[in-house]
Amino acid sequence: MNQQPAPSISLPERARQVIPGGVNSGQRNVPGLADLVIARAQGATFWDAGGRQYTDYHAAFGPPLLGHNDPDVAAAVAEAGRTLDLCGVGVTEGEIELAETLAELVPSMERVLLTSTGSEATFHALRVARAATGRRLVVKFQGCYHGWHDAVSMNVISAPDRVGRRDPISTGILPEVLDATLVLRFNDPDGVRAAFADHGDDIAAVIVEPVPHNVGCLLPDAEFLRTLREECTRHGSVLVFDEVITGVRHGLGGWQEIAGVTPDLTTMGKAIANGYPVGALGGRADLMDLFSSRPGAPVFFAGTYNGHPAVVAAALATLRKLREEPVHEHVFRLGDRVRAELPPVLASLGVPAVVTGYGSVFVTYFMDRLPKTYDDLLANDTGMFVGYRRRMVDQGVFELPLNLKRSHLSYAHTDADVDRLIETTEAAVRAQLADGGAPGDLSTASTMGGAR
Structure with missing residues (x-):
């Protein structure tokens, strides 16, 4: 019979003992976030087991259009x-x-x-x-x-x-x-x-x-x-x-x-x-x-x-x-704000970037033109893409720090959330530039698909 885990063992360690990799879907094991344990979610926010709060733009690859726990x-x-x-x-x-x-x-x-x-x-x-x-x-x-x-x-x-x-x-x-x-x-x-x-x-x-x-x-x-x-x-x-x-x-x-x-x-x-x-x-x-x-x-x-x-x-x-209810009207308006207001911020930093998407979905590519095919995406600066998002997580704004992954707005997000997203993005990109960027690992990213 298996013994109960000792009280001194952390939740992530317990998970890794019984769940391969400690997570139940491949893309939940994010480099640098291996010890993330989710404890609660509501609206546009989730909290980890340590009580830290995150404004969620990952949104589990998109399902909670109304927000968590509607x-x-x-x-x-x-x-x-x-x-x-x-x-x-x-x-x-x-x-x-x-x-x-x-x-x-x-x-x-x-x-x-x-x-x-x-x-x-x-x-x-x-x-x-x-x-x-x-x-x-x-x-x-x-x-x-x-x-x-x-x-x-x-x-x-x-x-x-x-x-x-x-x-x-x-x-x-x-x-x-x-x-x-x-x-x-x-x-x-x-x-x-x-x-x-x-x-x-x-x-x-x-x-x-x-x-x-x-x-x-x-x-x-x-x-x-x-x-x-x-x-x-x-x-x-x-x-x-x-x-x-x-x-x-x-x-x-x-x-x-x-x-x-x-x-x-x-x-x-x-x-x-x-x-x-x-x-x-x-x-x-x-x-x-x-x-x-x-x-x-x-x-x-x-x-x-x-x-x-x-x-x-x-x-x-x-x-x-x-x-x-005016769900689409709300999320489309917030999406339009992100796509309109982020580009000049990034341009002021001298970063080649385009912000694209549709409706409630947005993504910032670090390249000099809008992509039409996957071949175009090979020009994306993977180190900047993943690196700035990792810094955003540290500031409580969660965009999934994996290459090419989109972000989502929900009915629960507010204009204040978008204001903070833009401010935090500027600070994160500025810090990434100050560090000279981080190496992107496209070989790891190439094995990753989506989540169903």
Whole structure:
């Protein structure tokens, strides 16, 4: 029998004794912050076990659009718990209402199935695309992250010498699985046309983050997204928009509504339940009806926790609040402030930098022009990017100190928070410059994807 830990052992030490690396997701083990233990979160703030307070712009890669522990979401979850828990048979009224709501909001969603994570949603999207088309190949784009499963666990944040080559983010993936995925450049419509000219008869699906937020923010050209739709339609391939990040956060109808390009399938997650573990897959009825949730259908679909009442209640409460209150107006206004007010501050320090993003998402790249493709991001000063953020953490302003990672605003953030963000950024960059910068470790960063 294992003995209880001695009282003298710290919480991080206890974690490392029983949890590999001391954390339950790879990107939570941040260099320089290995002993961070989170004790409480509320609104735009979290506190560590030592009582130190942080204004949170990392936001768990984006789910809490309303802010941590939103009272209306928490109340809905508590109410659901008074009447329901997981029964694992049939369907609940909440599941029906959530599917109806998503189908009403998102242009591509004629049918909807719930999962527990975004990775599961993208996995099922590719599986059903291959089943429907009888084809082998999947197309993804350099810099896009679609979850942990083997077909797409590649070419996210790649070192310069790995761009244009197979760059899996994990060992243990069969070579033949990697060989069935084509990796193209984002925002390169000619490259898409060429890939379809060469392989169109064997491309089952094209999966894309319409805005690749796993490398900060690459805004898509209209021609690029239109080309994806045109080529998939022409060749009978399935177009999948991975809106796990963009969906709901950028607009209730997702990026597809903003762009006016409707995919065949859409995956969602993160912000649709304000941080509760939910994913969703929806799209054309003929594709969705292939899943075995419909008796006799051939594509297996299952998940013990799919449609858990607490998660469904959180999603319904979140979507209701997003529809009834000026959440997007507030976070977009704060985002516009950051993107407008940070550049002149950085320019006054003589630092080559661009501040980009969309709505509530922002990111500062240390380079001299706005990036359009992942190749452009190779010019980012990784040492400055990670170094200034590490100094921000020391001042209680938390932007994740990992290369190319975006930051988020929530309904709980205020103008005073933005004022402090800008002041702290200036001080942190100034201090980084005074120290001559810090070496960036792109080799470490190249193994990292996103979080689902």
